[in-house]
Amino acid sequence: MKKNKIHFKGVDYKALYTDLIKKKCPDKMGLCEGILKKEHVSVLDAIKLNDILFPQQTIGNERINQKHKSYQEEDIREILSYQKLHNLSNSQIALKFKMSRNTVTRWKRIFTPE
Incomplete structure (x- = not known):
C-alpha cells in the first residue's frame, strides 16, 4: 500500500x-x-x-515568542541577503531580527558558498 x-x-x-x-x-x-x-x-x-x-512587548514575551520562530530556506536566504545589502555584521542582523548571533553564523556557514 x-x-x-x-x-x-x-x-x-x-x-x-x-x-x-x-x-x-x-x-x-x-x-x-x-x-x-x-x-x-x-x-x-x-x-x-x-x-x-x-x-x-516585554522582554519575557519576546523570549517566549522567539522560541517558536522557524525559518524556511527562502527566508534564511532573504535575511542573509538583507545583511549583505545593508552591510550589517552578524551581531547587528541578530539584534534586528531578535535571534542569536550563533544562528546567523550557522546560517552563513550552511547557505553561503565558499
Whole structure:
C-alpha cells in the first residue's frame, strides 16, 4: 500500500495576518495594507506586521515568542541577503531580527558558498 506524502508549503502569512487584523485590531488595517497587498508575504514581512500590530512587548514575551520562530530556506536566504545589502555584521542582523548571533553564523556557514 502506497502512502501519500503531504508537502508542507509553509505558512500563509497573508491570510493569517488579514484574519488577525480583522478580528483583533481593524483600526490598524491601513498601516498594514501595503504589506498585505503583496502576492507573497514573507517571514520578514510577517515580522514587520507583528511589530506594527504589537509594538510594545516585554522582554519575557519576546523570549517566549522567539522560541517558536522557524525559518524556511527562502527566508534564511532573504535575511542573509538583507545583511549583505545593508552591510550589517552578524551581531547587528541578530539584534534586528531578535535571534542569536550563533544562528546567523550557522546560517552563513550552511547557505553561503565558499
